[in-house]
Amino acid sequence: GQQVMQIPQYQHVQEGEDFTTYCNSSTTLSNIQWYKQRPGGHPVFLIQLVKSGEVKKQKRLTFQFGEAKKNSSLHITATQTTDVGTYFCAGYSSASKIIFGSGTRLSIRP
């Protein structure tokens, strides 16, 4: 069946360092979304990517969707303590069937 793999599983960085998480699907995706989940909280939508090769930026966050629409990445520049949480990619294979990646848990040392 379709799988969405996400690496790394954990990332511990010094505040101010950059952070990147990668998402790879076994099949072509119609679109991909990114969510952030703080400890004890629920996933919160960050962004959706639809087009092949699409790049979107939100302040210090840069999101990319691969040319083949099978992979995506989230890059955070100069991390801050507020960036702590688990980042999930979520790939849509059809209009409403979604598979979440395994998540990357980001922790930051001040």
Next chain:
Amino acid sequence: AAGVIQSPRHLIKEKRETATLKCYPIPRHDTVYWYQQGPGQDPQFLISFYEKMQSDKGSIPDRFSAQQFSDYHSELNMSSLELGDSALYFCASSFDRYEQFFGPGTRLTVL
């Protein structure tokens, strides 16, 4: 702004009992999703409804069923509960299948 409402927030059941989780989506949202999230795991898609019709099924066990009612609220019914069903159950809603807004979740503990 209104958010997704889930009830109850916490539920404790014993093995082989049944449980019903309720979800009230954001008004005018046309799609409802159910997820199961185990400790330290990613949300596992269970089932979704679009305009009150089931649209997709994920890894939902046969012991579980769900439906969406005329007022758009949805219920997840879980029977013959097992210890492994202990998890956080999220409901999410979206409009036009775009951004999903997640509810706070129902924490189910099966003893």
